[in-house]
Amino acid sequence: MSNKAIARISGLLTFFILIAVAILSVFAQILLLNAVSESQAFNAITISVICQSVGLFPAILLARWLPNLMITKMNMNTFLAILIAVIAAIGLGTVIAFLAVIVGTLAVGVR
Secondary structure (H helix, E strand, C coil): CCHHHHHHHHHHHHHHHHHHHHHHHHHHHHHHCCCCCHHHHHHHHHHHHHHHHHHHHHHHHHHHHHHHHHHHHHCCCHHHHHHHHHHHHHHHHHHHHHHHHHHHHHHCCCC
16 A cells, blocks of 8 residues: 555544544533523634634644654554554544633633
């Protein structure tokens, strides 16, 4: 399998899984902002989604770069390299999603 195909597979897997994580974090934020006014909740969710969208790019770049590094430098199996890269990128994306919920909630003055 070529290096471009490996990068595309790991990048797409990471993208789709992190979109699912973003949807779940938005639903969790909706539950968090249950007693807040509608305009504050909308602003908090908007800020959170923007932060998650910006944070998606470093995770995808990590998922595309890491398998090629592991295959060339460590002689790792292709499937294992893709799996490790996707798990690492999902970890990064999940941390960014969690921080985005906190930033979005605090940015509009909800305490």
